[in-house]
Amino acid sequence: EAQVTQNPRYLITVTGKKLTVTCSQNMNHEYMSWYRQDPGLGLRQIYYSMNVEVTDKGDVPEGYKVSRKEKRNFPLILESPSPNQTSLYFCASSGVGTGHYGYTFGSGTRLTVV
Amino acid sequence: KQEVTQIPAALSVPEGENLVLNCSFTDSAIYNLQWFRQDPGKGLTSLLLIQSSQREQTSGRLNASLDKSSGRSTLYIAASQPGDSATYLCAVFFGNEKLTFGTGTRLTIIP
Numbered sequence: 001e002a003q004v005t006q007n008p009r010y011l012i013t014v015t016g017k018k019l020t021v022t023c024s025q026n027m028n029h030e031y032m033s034w035y036r037q038d039p040g041l042g043l044r045q046i047y048y049s050m051n052v053e054v055t056d057k058g059d060v061p062e063g064y065k066v067s068r069k070e071k072r073n074f075p076l077i078l079e080s081p082s083p084n085q086t087s088l089y090f091c092a093s094s095g096v097g098t099g100h101y102g103y104t105f106g107s108g109t110r111l112t113v114v
Numbered sequence: 115k116q117e118v119t120q121i122p123a124a125l126s127v128p129e130g131e132n133l134v135l136n137c138s139f140t141d142s143a144i145y146n147l148q149w150f151r152q153d154p155g156k157g158l159t160s161l162l163l164i165q166s167s168q169r170e171q172t173s174g175r176l177n178a179s180l181d182k183s184s185g186r187s188t189l190y191i192a193a194s195q196p197g198d199s200a201t202y203l204c205a206v207f208f209g210n211e212k213l214t215f216g217t218g219t220r221l222t223i224i225p
Contacts (some may be wrong), residue, residue: 041214043215045212092213104160105159107157
């Protein structure tokens with residue numbers, strides 16, 4: 001089944017403790033991206049990657065890092081999480097043409113930073 | 115600024131009725147528009163994708179239309195069912211390496 005897989009689904013952590021949210025897709029998509037969803041603000045893009053070793057900032061990149069060492073994986077790294085990063089996070093991927101064939105989203109990771 | 119708007123924010127209709135959800139966008143130079151469904155606390159499920167060259171797409175009881183010149187899209191749901199209750203999100207790809215989302219319409223189907 002074609003899908004985007006995120007782990008973990010739920011995560012509670014403490015301020016300053018580094019964490020990584022993993023994302024993997026099995027559709028051989030070139031493009032991958034991370035979004036966060038907050039009440040009243042909708043979905044906002046954090047980072048995106050056009051292909052292996054190519055990443056760029058989205059609208060809200062502060063406090064996040066990403067890497068794209070393999071085509072299928074695009075982990076989101078929070079080096080020093082803070083409470084304002086409590087949110088619902090989504091990973092997405094798309095085929096050639098970035099968006100021309102539509103986006104597939106993962107099931108989401110609900111992160112709570114205390 | 116490229117923006118996507120969905121009105122109303124919430125909608126309740128009796129089971130069995132046909133309904134229309136609205137989406138408007140500020141820039142007519144779009145590549146495509148995608149409708150998603152989101153259940154509470156869950157992921158986004160893609161419902162329909164309309165390319166800029168298309169006027170509509172259909173899947174089962176769902177029909178989405180696109181009018182680029184007026185900056186509007188509608189999602190038509192026929193013979194609504196309680197299982198259709200969810201938040202429906204409209205997202206536009208303007209070609210700037212991201213999807214721009216509306217804030218969604220929360221739909222409740224009353225049995």
